[in-house]
Amino acid sequence: xxxxxxxxxxxxxxxxxxASYLASEGYSVxxxxxxxxxxxxxxxxxxxxxxxxxxLPTLNGFDVLRRIRQSSQVPVLMLTARGDxxxxxxxxxxxxxxxxxxxxxxxxxxxxxxAIQRRNDTFPAGTEPRPDLLQVGDVSLDLGARTVSCAGSPxxxxxxxxxxxxALVRQAGNVMxxxxxxxxxxxxxxxxxxxxxxxxxxxxxxxxxxxxxGEERIKSVRGVxxxxxxxxxxxxx
Numbered sequence: 001x002x003x004x005x006x007x008x009x010x011x012x013x014x015x016x017x018x019a020s021y022l023a024s025e026g027y028s029v030x031x032x033x034x035x036x037x038x039x040x041x042x043x044x045x046x047x048x049x050x051x052x053x054x055x056l057p058t059l060n061g062f063d064v065l066r067r068i069r070q071s072s073q074v075p076v077l078m079l080t081a082r083g084d085x086x087x088x089x090x091x092x093x094x095x096x097x098x099x100x101x102x103x104x105x106x107x108x109x110x111x112x113x114x115a116i117q118r119r120n121d122t123f124p125a126g127t128e129p130r131p132d133l134l135q136v137g138d139v140s141l142d143l144g145a146r147t148v149s150c151a152g153s154p155x156x157x158x159x160x161x162x163x164x165x166x167a168l169v170r171q172a173g174n175v176m177x178x179x180x181x182x183x184x185x186x187x188x189x190x191x192x193x194x195x196x197x198x199x200x201x202x203x204x205x206x207x208x209x210x211x212x213x214g215e216e217r218i219k220s221v222r223g224v225x226x227x228x229x230x231x232x233x234x235x236x237x
Contacts, residue, residue: 003048005113007031008038008064009079010056018051021106035059039067042074049113052096053079054087062094069095075116075159077109085195092199097160098186099196115187116159136172136228139208139217141165150208157207160185164200165208168218168228177225201226 005027007015015031022029030047032038035056042050042064050068054061065076078091078099088099098112134141138151146162148155157165163185168176181197182190190197201218211217211229219229 004028004030004046005049005051006038006042006047007051008035008042008056008061009033009051009053011053018106018109022110025110033057035061035064039064042068043072047074049116050074050076051079051109052076054081054091062090065091065094065096073156073158075113077112077116079104089195089199092196093203095158097158111188118187134166134169136169137211139165139169141169155207157204160196161200161204161207164197165204168226172228175221175224175227179225181225197226 003026005022007018007029009015009031010033012031012033015029015033019029019031027048030041032041033056036058038052038056039059052061052064056064059067061078065078068074068076075097076095078088078096080087080091080099080101088101091099097116100109100112132142132144134143140149141162142148143166146159148157148162148165164181167181167184178197179190182188182194185200186196205216205218208217215229217228219227221227
């Protein structure tokens with residue numbers, strides 16, 4: 001079935017270019033050039049992805065993202081100005097799944113969207129079915145529904161936050177490098193200038209809170225990556 005994408009960007013030429021390219025890749029596209037209209041459209045019909053620019057009339061991209069995240073977990077890829085790292089970090093902290101700096105090659109946009117989709121597929125083609133429940137301590141991941149609870153209470157995560165947490169929990173008690181996390185959770189190779197993993201981990205820490213005793217659930221390992229600080233012997237599936 002054709003996947004429908006919503007592009008919210010006031011650059012009409014870029015929207016036309018992307019619509020043409022994405023159509024050749026099997027996607028259909030709706031384009032909106034106004035922030036407020038884009039937020040409404042994103043919530044009034046079902047989309048596989050939303051591609052969202054930061055600079056928009058009436059509502060900027062961050063306000064649009066905030067409005068979308070109030071009631072939808074549709075994957076959102078934000079378009080940011082090249083070199084403007086703060087926009088990327090803020091977008092990820094607010095719940096964007098990924099970002100792409102302008103200007104960009106449409107092929108890279110498609111690659112990013114497909115990477116997000118792979119992380120959303122519960123049973124990727126050619127792999128063995130995974131257990132439906134993954135639990136470490138008081139944190140439980142339902143892999144089928146892609147939902148998380150902590151101490152019995154639901155925790156709202158973005159698609160990629162879920163993927164990062166799943167990767168860490170599966171390796172609980174073991175250090176995972178940023179390279180490993182980027183490949184497994186984001187579906188791409190790690191770049192030394194890419195802060196995405198760090199921002200997703202920071203968001204997970206805030207949403208999950210500390211473990212019993214006040215310790216960090218996800219600890220930094222300087223110069224290497226992260227570890228979900230829980231003994232693998234206590235893991236239940």
